[in-house]
Amino acid sequence: MPKQVDHAARREEIAQAALRLCARDGLAGVTIGQVAQEAGVSKGLVQHYFAGKADLLRASAQVLRGEIERQVRDAVRDARGPAETLRCVLLAIVELGATAVVPLLAGHAFVSMAVADPEIRALYRAGGDGVHREIAALVAASGPAGDVDPGAEAHALLGLARGLADGVLLGELGVDDATAIVDHHLRRILPGALTRSGDPSPPGVSG
Template sequence: MPKQVDHAARREEIAQAALRLCARDGLAGVTIGQVAQEAGVSKGLVQHYFAGKADLLRASAHVLRGEIERCVRDAVRDARGPADTLRRVLLAIVELGVTAPIPLLAGHAFLARAVADPEIRDLYRAGGDAVHREIAALLAASGPAPDVDPGAEAHALLGLARGLSDGVLLGDLGVGDAAAIVDHHLRRILPEAAIGSDSSSWPRPFR
């Protein structure tokens, strides 16, 4: 019997190898030959699955989005109510600098590519819009202060979480410091919610 090949899994393995190169060397470091070497396969096999570098990068961008979505899903699995879910979503983004540095670094590399590549740009927008809508809905369901606009505040919280993730990645902030900053902002806009009740589990609280 001929060996059965999981083509979808093989494509993803190659795309993951490209992501590692993006994170390490930027997009300029991604060539068919280098990806083949990183994945431990032949150039011909990479070319069998991908028409060229642009096709490979688009596939890698889809894998990148899936990786980040998985991190967020894992973080909210045991959440208790909308306010706790909101906090966990934001902290999952913050923690990418520790839990998923390769997707985070690759995402930064893809940002410049998104300006020139409509498919990658649309993927970025779709992902960002989905996260924004989720944060806004969770915020609205958590009992915000009367003067809080959930849509506008969701943009601010998402920007805060993304910026803190870079700080964690660079070592400018510990995860505990970043979590305390998120909690500080959530307490301001959700005065009735119990925010950061498990903060004792975080190291080095922010002062």
């Protein structure tokens, strides 16, 4: 057997280069050649690891999803209790607009790609549904107010977080503004929890 390399790692490495390119130049700027250059490899190597451009884009979408999930899981690592976890998840999504512009921007580009590619569309749907379920569970476990339906509230919170992330991305408001909005909303739907101005050190808010 010849040299052994981590196939999956190489794929992810190249896919992340594609994501970077996608965020910098838009989806139109993502070409095999550019991806190869961005990744510091040859054009032939990209072919070696991906069956074609569609394969590369699909893999990039999956890496993107993983990247966002990682970001969120990092944020909730030191959260205690469902209410605090919920807050961290939402803030992590919002902060994508400031700290993780690449995944968010690439995500926008992939939305338009999901139109043409059913496979990517399915990935979006699956991811969105999963997040919705998790958030709904967190809402239900956080002792919501009487008039709060966890499922509907999860949609509201997820929508709010997504929309705020876009607002932050486009520079319409700052992360601290968005944080205040999320906290304000959470205080309204979760009486008793999060009555203080937030946990001691919200990760990354100051940046």
